[in-house]
Amino acid sequence: MSARDITIAPGAASPAWKALLYLLMIGIAVASAFPLAWMVLSSLKTPAEAMQTPPVWIPATPSLDAYSKVAELINVGRSFANSALIAGVTTFGILVTSLMAGYAFSKYRFRGRDALFAITIATMFLPPIVTLIPLYRLVGSLGLNASLVGVILPNLANAFGIFLMRQFIAGVPDELLEAARLDGASEMRILFQIVAPAVAPALAALALFAFVYHWNSYLWPLTVLQGNSDNYPIVISLSRLLSYNRSAVNTNLVMAGATLAVLPPLILFVFLQRFFVRTITASGMTGQ
Amino acid sequence: MLAPGIGLIAVFILVPMALTVALAFTKWSSQTPFSTATFIGLDNFAEIFGSSSVGRDFKGALINTALYALLSIALILPLSILFGMLIHQAQLRGANILRTILFATYMVPMIAVALVFSKLYSPSEGPFNQMLGWVGIGPQPWLSSPDTALVSVVLLNVWQQVGYFTILIIAGLTQIPPSLYDAARIDGARGLNLFGFITLPLLRRTLLFSAVIALINAVQVFEPVALITQGGPVGSTNVMTYYIRRVGIERAQGGLGSAMSVTLLLALVVTVTAVFALARREPQR
Numbered sequence: 001m002s003a004r005d006i007t008i009a010p011g012a013a014s015p016a017w018k019a020l021l022y023l024l025m026i027g028i029a030v031a032s033a034f035p036l037a038w039m040v041l042s043s044l045k046t047p048a049e050a051m052q053t054p055p056v057w058i059p060a061t062p063s064l065d066a067y068s069k070v071a072e073l074i075n076v077g078r079s080f081a082n083s084a085l086i087a088g089v090t091t092f093g094i095l096v097t098s099l100m101a102g103y104a105f106s107k108y109r110f111r112g113r114d115a116l117f118a119i120t121i122a123t124m125f126l127p128p129i130v131t132l133i134p135l136y137r138l139v140g141s142l143g144l145n146a147s148l149v150g151v152i153l154p155n156l157a158n159a160f161g162i163f164l165m166r167q168f169i170a171g172v173p174d175e176l177l178e179a180a181r182l183d184g185a186s187e188m189r190i191l192f193q194i195v196a197p198a199v200a201p202a203l204a205a206l207a208l209f210a211f212v213y214h215w216n217s218y219l220w221p222l223t224v225l226q227g228n229s230d231n232y233p234i235v236i237s238l239s240r241l242l243s244y245n246r247s248a249v250n251t252n253l254v255m256a257g258a259t260l261a262v263l264p265p266l267i268l269f270v271f272l273q274r275f276f277v278r279t280i281t282a283s284g285m286t287g288q
Numbered sequence: 289m290l291a292p293g294i295g296l297i298a299v300f301i302l303v304p305m306a307l308t309v310a311l312a313f314t315k316w317s318s319q320t321p322f323s324t325a326t327f328i329g330l331d332n333f334a335e336i337f338g339s340s341s342v343g344r345d346f347k348g349a350l351i352n353t354a355l356y357a358l359l360s361i362a363l364i365l366p367l368s369i370l371f372g373m374l375i376h377q378a379q380l381r382g383a384n385i386l387r388t389i390l391f392a393t394y395m396v397p398m399i400a401v402a403l404v405f406s407k408l409y410s411p412s413e414g415p416f417n418q419m420l421g422w423v424g425i426g427p428q429p430w431l432s433s434p435d436t437a438l439v440s441v442v443l444l445n446v447w448q449q450v451g452y453f454t455i456l457i458i459a460g461l462t463q464i465p466p467s468l469y470d471a472a473r474i475d476g477a478r479g480l481n482l483f484g485f486i487t488l489p490l491l492r493r494t495l496l497f498s499a500v501i502a503l504i505n506a507v508q509v510f511e512p513v514a515l516i517t518q519g520g521p522v523g524s525t526n527v528m529t530y531y532i533r534r535v536g537i538e539r540a541q542g543g544l545g546s547a548m549s550v551t552l553l554l555a556l557v558v559t560v561t562a563v564f565a566l567a568r569r570e571p572q573r
Contacts, residue, residue, distance in 0.1 A: 021378050025386055032389050039404045054418045101293030123301045127507045129529040130549045133536040134307035157296035216397035219510050235399045258400040269395040280455050
């Protein structure tokens with residue numbers, strides 16, 4: 001594209017060029033939203049409508065039948081509870097471990113600090129599949145296979161959280177910490193009563209990242225839960241609808257299930273997106 | 289302070305990493321304790337690069353993954369630059385709404401993306417072929433043909449991820465001082481010149497970082513393959529994460545799977561190092 005009038009000084013763009021850019025913008029928004037809109041619309045179709053060729057876009061008589069059918073096929077309540085437990089506990093653990101390690105890495109001086117930090121950061125770029133096989137056995141040998149603890153425990157700390165907290169805690173003035181130390185405050189107290197509130201927006205962003213990531217996470221729970229469907233989070237329960245995916249009659253079912261799984265992370269995002277964007281921008285995650 | 293975080297990372301990432309490397313040289317069933325592993329030297333590597341069916345499938349997965357990553361990056365980077373400039377520099381009303389919509393797709397669980405796209409791609413009841421028909425293009429087989437299946441998975445990946453990379457690009461664009469554009473404009477630079485001499489060179493680090501992240505993400509593609517294509521048709525979507533898990537967990541051939549993991553890691557390290565070396569050699573403008 002030409003950047004002719006992508007300009008910092010306003011008022012320079014010709015109306016025709018501006019109109020073209022608006023068209024482009026609307027086109028991108030529509031393309032981006034279309035699959036999700038189609039998912040919701042399809043979940044409201046009747047089986048007959050779901051089968052029609054060429055496809056019907058908007059159901060004539062929207063119905064929630066597919067949702068009640070999904071609730072018969074999979075234990076939606078239990079799956080949601082498992083997902084919330086997995087994502088919630090994991091997120092809480094990540095917040096605590098990231099705050100502590102980030103504080104130590106940014107405010108303490110000790111031998112080997114930078115080397116240790118570098119090793120920690122390197123794990124951020126490790127695709128999970130590389131460690132999956134021994135991790136599966138390791139968690140199994142702890143007797144945690146098929147359990148929710150087995151899903152949660154290995155993820156209670158991660159390099160991204162530690163990196164993020166180190167970046168933001170570095171901006172907390174040392175004088176503030178020294179003053180608290182002079183008053184006799186313990187390090188834990190300083191961390192949770194002074195440092196944590198000072199980096200609250202970054203903590204909120206980390207919480208959202210972690211929650212959404214672990215709500216959506218599929219590979220590890222699938223591997224460690226070994227078919228124990230009582231402990232399935234919703235994303236894995238969904239795969240039980242797959243046997244229905246072969247036939248177009250059941251498209252509405254599969255789409256209803258997908259809609260259910262998408263809603264929690266999406267709702268969370270809509271309310272808290274400003275933290276996401278601000279934190280990515282400010283964290284130096286752009287290689288600057 | 290460090291103990292909980294670093295301890296967990298050591299036990300659940302660094303130790304398994306070391307085990308992966310060690311087990312790659314052993315015959316070991318992942319259903320049995322680590323102590324049952326027996327050293328067999330380079331046999332696993334000979335097998336995965338050999339002419340057996342495992343060797344064929346592994347090399348196929350390696351090539352498919354490389355293709356998948358390359359295509360993903362080749363689509364994601366230009367699109368995210370375009371979207372980022374549109375949102376950040378074009379001064380359009382509603383740009384923030386576009387940013388929200390784009391980023392929202394990144395929040396959608398991959399399993400849902402896979403399920404929805406399997407329906408969108410459906411040759412007879414899917415809306416994609418219907419829309420192609422409106423503009424006079426014949427129906428495509430999408431996920432059901434070996435020629436188009438991998439590209440179809442790439443497209444759903446691009447749809448999900450491009451919003452995240454757009455945010456990264458916007459973060460990079462905010463670092464470029466507006467005064468640079470003003471100065472260049474006084475010197476008579478316009479349009480593509482501004483883009484080529486200011487925007488692109490100053491986005492270099494952001495683009496490099498984005499390319500590495502996109503590569504690491506691409507290697508992790510799993511759900512659409514595990515659920516929809518099972519690596520097919522005819523192995524065309526057989527990718528590394530799917531195949532390593534299949535061999536190392538489902539078939540319990542832990543040693544063999546570990547050798548594949550080590551190979552994947554080496555391939556990644558070599559690629560990333562090469563990309564950085566190339567980026568450094570290219571003269572700064």
